[in-house]
Amino acid sequence: MPRKRPSAEEFEAGLRAGDRVTLSRAITLAESRLASDRHLAQEVMARVLPRTGGARRIGLTGVPGAGKSTTIEALGVWLVERGHKVAVLAIDPSSTRHGGSILGDKTRMHRLSALEDAYIRPSPTSGVLGGVARRTREAMVLCEAAGFDVIIVESVGVGQSEAELAHLVDCVLLLLVPGAGDELQGIKRGIVEIADVMVVNKADGDALKAARRAASDYRHALRMLPASTPGWKTPVLTASAAEGTGLAETWQAIEDHRAHMEESGELERRRDAQQLGWLRQQVEEAVLEAFHGRPGVAEALAEARKAVHEHTATVPQAAEAVLRAGFGAADAPSAT
Secondary structure: OOOOOOOHHHHHHHHHOOOHHHHHHHHHHHHOOOHHHHHHHHHHHHHHHHHOOOOEEEEEEEOOOOOHHHHHHHHHHHHHHOOOOEEEEEEEOOOOOOOOOOOOHHHHOHHHHOOOOEEEEEEEOOOOOOOOOOOHHHHHHHHHHOOOOEEEEEOOOOOOOHHHHHHOOOEEEEEEOOOOOOHHHOOOHHHHHHOOEEEEOOOOHHHHHHHHHHHHHHHHHHOOOOOOOOOOOOOEEEOEOOOOEOHHHHHHHHHHHHHHHHHHOHHHHHHHHHHHHHHHHHHHHHHHHHHHOOOOHHHHHHHHHHHHHOOOOOHHHHHHHHHHHHHOOOOOOOOO
């Protein structure tokens, strides 16, 4: 017999009590595309919203092989040992071929996942650009409502759309590795510009000197780039997640950035901008969904695909036909 779905009141009570099963079910509810689930999710969100907003929201990204999961686990364990409650929202890229994702983050962070005051939630991107999942914002709010005071969003990795991460969190931590002197060419300039804290990981053993040299190179490069946060000078640190070194310095840099944001008013401005961006995203999603649900749009889209495939219409012409089907000839916007 299927388990009865909790009411909004029961979800609220479970989240208030810090129940992780309730938290997982609430995030699943928020990620659902069913209209009934979305309505209930929004009711839950409205109920818990007054208890949210106080957590440290940290986005962590980095080049492939930088040790993102190892760093998150080491930092997470370090924070839990010092009285924090840590939630990790680990984003797994969905396959462009079949839509699935591995969602194996708990196996990659087994020490952290075993702690009572830690919570790891893997989520698929589901085709969303920017290295984040479709409902990351909702998941963050729900984690805060469940009492987690540090929320780490692990993105899928450095890419051209990675700047979306900065629209979700208060502090972006960019993880790097020592290389052969060409570190600056290995990542996109855009992600360096939004990094509030930079850490060269794997600074141990034979790589220690190379890590220090890489950190120095990045410090020099940052002088030519605009500040990630007005009035803030992005620190470039070295650490070894494997050996547990540099964690205290990394956390202190995150806290210093938080203090700077609070004192300057930038935290409130950034949070407001994020809320407005969230609003815009929700409106655009709703409009797009409503458009595709209009009579005749599905058929027009099928005809447009056929015309493009058979080269009987250009892509803009085919798009115009779909828009006319959805809006009517008089009201259809131009696709050219």
